[in-house]
Amino acid sequence: MKDALPIVLGYLPVGMAFGLLAGNAGLAPSEAGLMSLLVYAGASQFLAIEMIFKGITWLPIVLATFFVNLRHILMSSNLSLYFKNARLPLLGFLSAQLTDESFAVAMSNLPKVKNNPPYLFGLQITSHLAWVIGSIGGALFGPFIKISEFGLPFALPSLFICLLVFQLKTVRHFGIMAIAGVSSLFFKWALQGNWYILLAALLAGGIGVVVEIINGKRKTEGEGQEAQSSKKTLRG
Amino acid sequence: MKEEMLAIIFGMAVVTFLPRFLPMAFLTRWVIPERVKMGLGYIPTAILSAIVFPILFFNEGGKVVVQPLYLLSAVSVFILSWRLKRLWASVILGMLVYWGLGFFLGH
Numbered sequence: 001m002k003d004a005l006p007i008v009l010g011y012l013p014v015g016m017a018f019g020l021l022a023g024n025a026g027l028a029p030s031e032a033g034l035m036s037l038l039v040y041a042g043a044s045q046f047l048a049i050e051m052i053f054k055g056i057t058w059l060p061i062v063l064a065t066f067f068v069n070l071r072h073i074l075m076s077s078n079l080s081l082y083f084k085n086a087r088l089p090l091l092g093f094l095s096a097q098l099t100d101e102s103f104a105v106a107m108s109n110l111p112k113v114k115n116n117p118p119y120l121f122g123l124q125i126t127s128h129l130a131w132v133i134g135s136i137g138g139a140l141f142g143p144f145i146k147i148s149e150f151g152l153p154f155a156l157p158s159l160f161i162c163l164l165v166f167q168l169k170t171v172r173h174f175g176i177m178a179i180a181g182v183s184s185l186f187f188k189w190a191l192q193g194n195w196y197i198l199l200a201a202l203l204a205g206g207i208g209v210v211v212e213i214i215n216g217k218r219k220t221e222g223e224g225q226e227a228q229s230s231k232k233t234l235r236g
Numbered sequence: 237m238k239e240e241m242l243a244i245i246f247g248m249a250v251v252t253f254l255p256r257f258l259p260m261a262f263l264t265r266w267v268i269p270e271r272v273k274m275g276l277g278y279i280p281t282a283i284l285s286a287i288v289f290p291i292l293f294f295n296e297g298g299k300v301v302v303q304p305l306y307l308l309s310a311v312s313v314f315i316l317s318w319r320l321k322r323l324w325a326s327v328i329l330g331m332l333v334y335w336g337l338g339f340f341l342g343h
Contacts, residue, residue, distance in 0.1 A: 031245070059247075062248055080260045083258070156333070162313060180286045185294075202282075
C-alpha cells in the first residue's frame with residue numbers, strides 16, 4: 001500500500017483533470033466515475049473524451065481504445081513470469097487493474113511481487129481507487145480546482161523517470177533506454193496516435209532478446225572451447 | 237445514463253481488459269526459455285523510455301518542442317532518484333523542482 005503512494009499522488013490530480021474534461025464534454029459525474037472504474041486506462045480515457053466531445057460514435061472510440069491499450073500485452077506477459085499456475089479468476093482480477101504505473105512500481109519491487117498476489121492486489125486497488133475518486137471529484141468540483149500548482153503536472157513524468165532510473169542496472173539497460181527513447185520519438189513524430197510506445201518498446205525489447213540470445217550462444221561456445229582445451233592439456 | 241455512453245464505456249472496458257488478461261492467463265502456463273526471459277527483462281526499461289522521452293520532447297498538441305522546464309526537471313529527477321534510491325521521496329522532490337523552476341523560467 002505504501003508503495004502505491006507515488007501513484008496515488010499522480011492519479012488523483014490526473015483523475016481530476018479527466019473528470020473535469022469529461023464534465024466539459026457532457027458526461028455526468030456517474031458516467032465519468034463508471035468509465036474510470038471499468039476501463040481504468042488514462043490515455044485512452046482522455047482520448048475517448050476528446051472523441052465524445054467531437055461527436056464521434058462508439059465504434060471508432062472502442063477501436064482507438066483497443067489500439068492505445070494494446071501495449072499492456074507486453075506488461076501482462078512480463079508479469080506472467082511471476083505468477084506461475086495462479087488461478088484464472090485471480091489472474092483476471094490482477095490483470096484488469098494493470099496500468100503503466102502499477103506495472104512499473106511492481107517491476108521495481110520484484111521480490112515482493114513474485115508469487116505474492118496480495119501485494120500486487122493492494123498496490124493496484126489503491127491506485128484504482130485514487131483514479132476513480134479523482135475522476136468523480138474532478139467531474140463534481142471541476143470548475144473550482146486549480147491543478148497547475150505544486151508541481152502536480154509533473155507528478156506522472158517524475159514518477160516515470162524515477163521508475164526508469166531504478167530499471168537501469170547494467171550498461172545494456174542504458175543501451176535499451178537509448179534505443180527505445182530515440183525510436184519512440186521517431187515513431188511519435190512519424191505516426192498518428194499512440195502506436196509509438198508499443199513499437200518502440202517492441203523494437204528495443206526485441207533487440208534486447210536478440211543480444212541476449214547471441215551472447216548466450218557465444219558464452220556456451222566459449223565454455224565448450226575452454227573445456228576442450230583443458231582436456232587437451234590433461235591429455236598432453 | 238445515456239445508452240450510447242454505456243456502449244462506449246463497456247466497449248472500452250472489454251477491449252482494454254483482453255490485452256491485459258490474455259497474456260497473463262496463458263503465458264503463466266507456458267515454460268519460457270531462460271534467454272527469452274532475460275530479454276523480457278529489458279521490456280520495462282524499453283516501455284518506460286518510450287513513455288518518458290516523448291513526454292519531454294513533444295508538447296500537448298503533438299509538436300516537437302524544446303521545453304527547458306521539463307528537460308531541466310527531468311534531469312534533476314534522474315540524478316535525484318539515482319542518488320537517493322527512494323521512489324516516493326524522489327518523485328515529490330522532482331515535483332518541487334518543477335514547481336520551483338517554474339517561477340524562474342516562467343510557465
